[in-house]
Amino acid sequence: MRTSVLAEAARLAILLRHVPSLTVAVVYLTVEPIRTPVGLIATTLIGIWSAWRLATRWRSWTWTALDLAVVQAFVICTGTMIRSAEAAPGPSGPQSVAGLTIVSLAVETRAYVAFLGTGITYASLWYGYSYIAGLASPFSIFSVNFLWIQCVLTVVVRQLILRAATIADSALTLLNETRVAQRVAAARTRYQAEQWRLLHDTAAGTLQSIGNSGDVVDAATVAEESRRDIWQIKQLPTGREEGSVDLVERIRKTCAKFAFEIDLRGSTHLLVPHFAGYVISAATREALNNVERHAAATRVIIELEANGLTITDDGVGFTEDAQLIGSRFGIRQSIIARLRDIGGDAKVHSEPGIGTAVQMSWPLNFASDDRSTSDDDDAVFDVERLFRRLGYGIATVAITLTFVALVRIPSLRPVHAWSHIVLLAAMMACTLAGLVNIRRPVLPSWPLVVATVLISPIQSLLIPAHVILLNTNWAYGNYGWTLNVLLLRQRIETAVATLAASWVLASLVILAISPKLETLADVGYLTAGVILMQAMALYFVRLLRTAAHRAQDLNNERSRLLEEQEIRRVAQTDFARRYKTISDSITPFLQKLSDGTASARDPAVRRTARMFNDRLRRIFAELNTYEHGLTQEIRDLTEDIDTGDTRMDLCILPGIPDLESEVCRQLVLPLRIMLEACTPATYLRITAIGDRGRVLLSMYVRCTFSAKTRQAADRLHTLPGCAVTITNENEMLLRVETPW
Structure with a gap:
């Protein structure tokens, strides 16, 4: 901002030097009743010079020096342009030109240059006044001495504005540093999300298969799937890889891992950045996993283009339901969210009995995570x-x-x-x-x-x-x-309009009292000098106000980013801890299945698989709203009872509005009361839905009822927004809704 302020000051200086000079020339040549030959020549020349400079507006030290020289030549002629010694204390063209020239120098240049120019102009003006017959001393004229006040004031104002611009620039620097940290945190979040997506695409499917139907799963198949899962987990990129990969080759290798027929069409060679290639092939793998698990398809076609691909199968299809698709982690996170991480998107279209089509798209030019931004508490x-x-x-x-x-x-x-x-x-x-x-x-x-x-x-x-x-x-x-x-x-427009209107009123009153050409000329000289100087002071106020608003906006954005960054840091730490805990448990478990030391038919193995699968499903449900306060409260609630004996399902749909921390605690409190009364529970399902600014929580519990359970149900009936339904002697449904 400091650079732009200096450029603006240079443009303003040209206007301050030459608009008053041109105005004085017009007034002297058209209105002034007493003109001298020297005055006519001097005024004509400075008028021509100012008009040409306003037309060209060339800026350099040379042109500034020439402007100053022309002004000195003009003000030296002051003695020939003042009507009499009695009129010397009144307004004159040379005074107005000299005053605004000093101001323009102080606006454009450093303080020592401004003071040097003021000294030269003061001497020239003093010399010009000294030729007026009958004038005791030029020092007696206040407007001549006022040049120094104008210079000092403008120098101080320039320093204030530059200081404000420097502060705004410092705020911008801090904001850019925060933005960099924010992008780094966002990259970590994307990497962690990719870790969970990979667990969903690999281990979760294997664990679910073992936990639900371990007695009919072939041991060789389980071993092969476990080995494939371990291998794929190790292939997760770190995000630091450079260079490009052939996307066609990666998708061809992905297709080779599936038993059904896949027809790959379109592009035969397509280079994309390393991470983008991983993301697209991983999303493709998950789409093919869904075909393998759910579609019962005999044939799959993949159409690959430069900025997208379409996967079509001839399977059983399903009825499209936006809420259902949004709640499925595999579609929402492993396909759609992956593509959005690289600036793309994905859509799913299906029809019962016809099949399913997954359309993925991505930009032709991938943006780098090291993007720079152009643009203290x-x-x-x-x-x-x-x-x-x-x-x-x-x-x-x-x-x-x-x-x-x-x-x-x-x-x-x-x-x-x-x-x-x-x-x-x-x-x-x-x-x-x-x-x-x-x-x-x-x-x-x-x-x-x-x-x-x-x-x-x-x-x-x-x-x-x-x-x-x-x-x-x-x-x-x-x-x-x-x-x-x-x-x-006040607003700058209001201030300038008020100043101009008041000046017009005061001038009309003066002209009404003294309707002479001399008075009209003097009003013109004062307009060229005084009113422009006062208007310029308002312009400086505007510059400072702009710097203040700029600093305020930058500071607000930085504060918001710092708050988001702290929330994300806490969430990342917790996510990393949970990922390490569960991956350190799942990977050895898969290793035992792959080498045959554990059997999928063993009830204890199946129970362990169900436990791991339940934990993963809860984490997958949280992933899209992980940083939301309600998700954190529900997570704390479920972790308190996660002993492995209770099967739990968690569904938190996107779209839940932002809530205060206290509101989140109040919403989850009835669930906590019920769970304490239902311990031990054999099955638990929690659902969170946001709709039109409201939040609905529901919890289904299966347990052995006791007097304590019934007392808790009666108590919850009295709480606002709560409804308890006992479906039979061992099942209960609790609904909690925000009261607004």
Whole structure:
């Protein structure tokens, strides 16, 4: 952001240098009633130069130096462009051009360059005023000395804005680091999910076959499947592999492991990244597993293209049910989720008696996990402090100008002096009120804005027409700084519109009092100098506000990512622990089956297989909503009773809305009460469904009833959202629903 701010400052500097110069030239050549030959030449030349520079807008140190040189030549001619010594303290074209040139240098360049340019311009303007006959000293003209105030204020504002941009850049750097950590965590999560998918595609099927029908399974078949499962588990990639693989060859090897006929058509050679090749072939393997287990198909066709494949079988098919497909881990995780991990997708279409088609698609160009992003917790507060400092700076200018006007009242001896003092006090009060509101808005701004806007027209009505724009009219050029303080926290469009409207009102009142060309010219000079300077201060406020919003957005996103990252870290740690525990148990079990030291006909082996299969099924059910608070509560509940004696099924469907932790605990509490009363249970099934913002939990329990069980059922009937149904002497159904 700092780079973009510097570029914006360079563009703004050109406008600040040349829009006022062009405006002064137009006013002098068309409205100014007293023109001199030197003034005409100087004004024409600077007008042509400014128009050409605005048209080209070339930026470099050379062009900045040339601009400064042209301005010096113009302000040296000040003495020939001032009407008289009496008019010298009033507005003039050279003053406006000199002031905005100083501001543009301070915006664009470093502080020492700005101060050097201010010194040169101050000397040139002093030299020009020294040629005015009858003028005691150029030092007596406040607008000449005000050049230094303009320079200091702009230098300070530039530093504040650059500091804000640096803070925003620091916040962006921290956010990018967090994004990198987030992508690493996401890669770990994908890898862990792939571990569970692989267990589902391999060991889970074997364990289910043994647990449900071990007495009819051939020992040789069990040994072969166990060896194949162990081999496939070892093939899981780490995610660090580089290079490409031939997808056609990988799918051909996958097809060779199945006994039924598979017709592979389409592409004969297709290179994809290593991990993408593994994912696509693994999803294909699971689809073929489903054909082998459920379809009773005699023939399968695989159509392979550059960005997808379709697997079609002539099996029994099934009636399509989106909820059923979404609840099947093999389809949801082992096929669809795998493809989505690499930017693709998968769809399943089936019809009873016709067969099933699985369509997989993936991008032609796979994105890397090392994608970079283009684009401190204290950053927002730092920018807010800078914002307040800018407000304090503008308020300091307003207070200084008001104080100087008050001090000069005795020497100027204006008509209605006490009225001027009252107006100055009102201006000071409005400025101080705005100063209070900078830190925290406590006073109503708009009544103060209206009061400030009215001060200039009222003061103009107190001044004689022939001196309407000389030193006695302090409000016309100064009230805009107080307005800036009061409008600091308003929308920039509203602030600029208010400033412009008030300037038009004050100018019309002055022109109505003194309808002369001299007055119109002076209004034009002041418009080119003062109002543009005040509008530029509002523009700086906008830049700081943009930096503050940018830092706020970056900080909010980083906080959200850090929260997600911490949740994911805890979930990953737990997942890794559970995977190690279960894989360390399953792999030796499969090894015994593969080498024949354990028999699938042994009741103890079958019971162990059912236990492992139940545990895997519960984990598979949790996988899609693992980080959800409700899933964690249900997981804690089932782990408390997982002794191997209770068969458990768990179905947690996607789509459950986000819930507060306390709500999750309250939902699971009735289930915990029932389980404590039903111990020991022989079978348990828990289902969680989200529908239209509501959550429905159901738990089916099979156990031996006791008085404690019936007391728990009676107690649960009294809880809101709970319904208990006793189907017979040994079975019970509990439903818990969110009350909203």
